[in-house]
Amino acid sequence: MRNLLLIYLFNRVLTVKPSEEIETFKDLQVIIDHFNQYPLVTAKKLDYDLFKKSFNIIKHNQHLTEQGISKIIELKSSLNKGLSENLKESFTGFVSGDGSFNIKATKVRTGKIQLRFAVNLHIREQEVIKGLAKFFNFKDNSYIYSTDTSVAIQIVNTSDVLNIIIPFFDKYKIKGAKELDFTDFKKAAEIVKHKGHLTEDGLNQILVIKDNMNLKRK
Numbered sequence: 001m002r003n004l005l006l007i008y009l010f011n012r013v014l015t016v017k018p019s020e021e022i023e024t025f026k027d028l029q030v031i032i033d034h035f036n037q038y039p040l041v042t043a044k045k046l047d048y049d050l051f052k053k054s055f056n057i058i059k060h061n062q063h064l065t066e067q068g069i070s071k072i073i074e075l076k077s078s079l080n081k082g083l084s085e086n087l088k089e090s091f092t093g094f095v096s097g098d099g100s101f102n103i104k105a106t107k108v109r110t111g112k113i114q115l116r117f118a119v120n121l122h123i124r125e126q127e128v129i130k131g132l133a134k135f136f137n138f139k140d141n142s143y144i145y146s147t148d149t150s151v152a153i154q155i156v157n158t159s160d161v162l163n164i165i166i167p168f169f170d171k172y173k174i175k176g177a178k179e180l181d182f183t184d185f186k187k188a189a190e191i192v193k194h195k196g197h198l199t200e201d202g203l204n205q206i207l208v209i210k211d212n213m214n215l216k217r218k
């Protein structure tokens with residue numbers, strides 16, 4: 001019984017299919033030890049922490065008490081309802097670290113401006129990136145780029161940047177230094193949205209923003 005519950009939780013948490021390989025409590029302990037040694041980052045971590053709490057309750061036989069049971073039920077329900085919310089919050093978390101907002105002026109004279117949002121992660125976070133693409137309703141992994149060691153989501157499509165990415169970060173605030181880059185990026189995007197980049201004045205404003213963000217920020 002305790003194994004079944006944990007295996008169920010584990011499936012929810014890591015969305016792997018471990019049922020064949022993970023059959024005993026001992027196997028789960030091995031997994032916990034593994035992740036203690038090599039901590040998960042990003043979205044999975046929150047879910048994993050919930051899983052680990054449940055594991056510890058059961059390990060110490062506290063699930064046999066009423067208090068332990070209600071604790072597990074509480075953890076399980078926060079897993080169920082919280083997944084997408086967790087994902088959104090973790091996403092802003094790793095954007096704060098590994099995301100970038102860039103403005104590219106490819107052909108300055110013609111006012112060709114590209115707004116680019118990207119997040120680069122280790123290949124082991126592939127599922128997180130895919131989950132996000134799905135969450136944003138981007139079709140068929142169209143914005144996902146992988147190499148042997150890394151995976152990235154990169155969005156340059158102006159209408160997706162304006163209608164999806166910016167509203168998302170208006171709602172789920174980026175923390176730390178990158179917040180300033182987002183603010184600048186958004187100012188430039190506002191100009192693009194109203195076709196200001198096609199005027200000399202608007203284009204110059206964008207170039208000033210571009211020259212004072214990211215690494216060029218003073």
Ligand SMILES: *[C@@H]1O[C@H](CO)[C@@H](O)[C@H](O)[C@H]1NC(C)=O
Binds near residue numbers: 157158159160
């Ligand atoms: C940009 O995204 C919009 C909406 O998702 C889509 O209709 C359009 O075809 C895309 N443009 C390009 C150049 O891919």
